[in-house]
Amino acid sequence: MTDFVRAAREAAQRIAACEEKGTHAFLAWSEAALVEQAERLAKADATGPLAGEAVAVKDVIAESVFPTTCGSKILEGWRSPFEATVVRRLREAGAMVAGKANCDEFAMGSSTEWSAYGPSRNPVDPTRVPGGSSGGSAAAVAAGAVTMALGSETGGSVRQPAAFCGIVGIKPTYGRVSRYGLVAFGSSLDQIGTFGKDVVSAARLLGVISGRDDRDATSLDRIPLGEPGPAPASLKGTVIGVPREYFPEGLHAGIKAASDRALARLRDLGAEVRDVSLPHTKYAVPTYYIVAPAEASSNLARYDGVRYGPRADGGLTDVRAVYRATRGHGFGPEVRRRILLGTYVLSAGYYDAYYRKAQRVREAIRADFARVFAQGVHALFTPTTPTPAFKFGENTADPLAMYLSDVYVCTANLAWVPALSLPIGRDQGLPIGGQLIGAMEGEATIIRIAQALERAVNATAEVR
């Protein structure tokens, strides 16, 4: 029998300790809310693979214990009348929602610096960002407040913060996890992902939330992934592709060293490591920054102050003026930038040159992946990020520099393939993430390889 209330109180103590250090991983949490959920679970004699587990939930996921603000002023205080399918599945598995994790506004950003409620800090080095947009979730796990957390990805927003914080993050195949209740950013790219202090934790959480959902027309008709198996002792027979486009001249020396060491461990485990090419990789960031803002400009149109959220209508009688004031005040600079960008690329006269062309390039990127996986490669290994965690303010003045921190992660979102990041070493104390990218629906394969690699590398050791 799980002692739910005790588990809740212990989780509250860990979260309090995390937040007392100024991590600001959570936008909302409370011991009372945890205990109340625990009492409900106890009363129902809840059992399940996550019984008594407190799971942090990114604030873009609808849930009814706490507000769901998406890190935005435009949804300040918004309480969703319904819960996301993933939250329902968490509860059915016996878990509690620990609290709502901080993130960049509407998941647009790579550092949590665009959260309207202030950034989270990287628990490994509080002068640095935890990554983003799911930085609060990653920080909560890295700080030991929770052992698992839900994040979401549109272009690497789980894997990048996992790498920056030295934990594991998984982005499943598009459609593997229901998006019902995930506040949309770029619907054709969005996918809920999981964080864990280790591969098994992240994989277990994914096992619980995955599976077909009739409320999401894009969800795959597959049974849940379930519990991960034991870590394999050998990777004999496994072919790892190393895409040369991810290892350019001038790659950060620490990242390079960590990657080389991880590849050596994979060889030691018996895997065959093979040089491969994904020739359209260089178009991924520009393609992503057309597709995602285009969809975002439409997805965020509903925040107009008419039905919910704060409305700026002091003295205004014209509905268009109310829209302008509400959206002008409610959205932060990065969200406004992307709405403008997305509106532009969908406009009459520009659609063919931008959006339609981007969709074609996206097909080419997808075909790159399909081709290498058809050639007998089981997984690709790459660095997760081009640099370790950066300092606050380092990239906020230069949106392009910020966008380029997603260069190795946004390809998997464009191609819908699963990918994960696991810690593979440290450089000057900062965690470095290695990425494993799988074929469509190949989560089990990359999880198995990650389990073996995790045992074989010393993730907290300096790499040079």
Added chain:
Amino acid sequence: MSWETVVGLEVHVQLLTATKMFCACSSKFGDPPNTNVCPVCLGLPGALPVPNEQAVRLAVRAAFALGCTVHPRSIFARKNYFYPDLPKGYQISQFEEPLATGGALEFVSAERGPVTVRIKRLHLEEDAGKSFHDRVPGMTAVDFNRSGVPLIEIVSEPDLRSPAEARAYLTTLKQILKYVEVSDCNMEEGSLRVDANLSIRPVGSSELRTRTEVKNMNSFSGVERALTAERERQIAATERGEEVVQTTMLFDAASGEVRPMRSKEEAQDYRYFPEPDLPPLVLTEKWLAAERAALPELPAAKRERLVKQYALPPADSAVLSASRGLADYYERVVKAGVAPKDAANWVMNDLLALSPDGETLAPAPERLVEVIGLVSGGKVSRQTAKRILGEMVSAPKDAALAVAERLGLLQVSDTGAIEGWVRETLAAHPAEVARYKAGESKLMGFLVGQAMKRSQGKADPKAVGAALAAALAR
């Protein structure tokens, strides 16, 4: 110069589904405001659309009924614009790859005879909510019950040549859509809405000139009036040497005039793009074949068949096939053994006279057949049949015989009684009897009438005639 009018119509039709296009809310009309709503049709953060299979089926059925090519793969698209009654800030519709294209609709034009209008496309979409600008002074109220209700949009090519043809097209379209039970096409409840595009050109020209869009028409006659007004406006402007400007005109039913919409209300860039929340709508050949096979007989085919099968005059056939219900009714009467032309007369003259709207058909066909049987059997007179039928509307469970009895309308064919009335009549009119016997045979009608009067209409006139003839021959 004489001018020709060129008209194309965009018709929005609400589908007869129990639930909305992308959620399980009821699509019923007339419920209290904002009671049929959920996170999906309110566009709450995180909600997602899931297509309604029945809506797809009805749209496909409409497409087949209009002779369209139904595409096995079509794409939902977002039409983006801001309005308080559009909760997501976009409407889910179809754009580049619609459900169906290339159909045709035939009707008889008063001016040109049989006309075929090409259907350009037919696509699925969701409705927006409804704004009320007058409920609360200075405020706009929005009812989201209509938000997400399934619609099809049927776009014609500019093949119509007059406002009257536009009206005839709509009448035919409505008849077809009601036949296949896709929509009730009720314009008052907004389940059929019409926008028109109109331009003019010199007679004999085949060019397409600048057109205007005409909106806010609330009835078929309103469409005809609005298009007439817009045609006259364009002709007057052109003859003054002005250019017709591409714009949207609003019809005011009270004044019968059209006025340009404020420029702020129009010229939107809808930024259509494929709806990423919905995969392509894929329909298998097998499913499509089954839907096509399940299509009921359409009005034109039924009109032709009734003429052929029952040797009916085309005018009768046109009346009887006005609605599927009426034609079915007629055929049930024929199947019960009534001669086809007699059945047609009964249905057109007696039954339709009792129908308030041409669609509510009472009494039931079995009851009408009973009444026809009573008349042909001499139990009641042809003249009293209408009264019996009228009574049966409010007493649907009672057999015709019982109703006739209750109303005292059963004819007497008992020879004793009839001979009594005949004797009385002959005794009362000796002069006429003498003239008849002298060869004034047309007086027979007078004598029958007198005898019938004595029977208070209950006697069988044939039997009376026979008895009179026999008595006079004696």
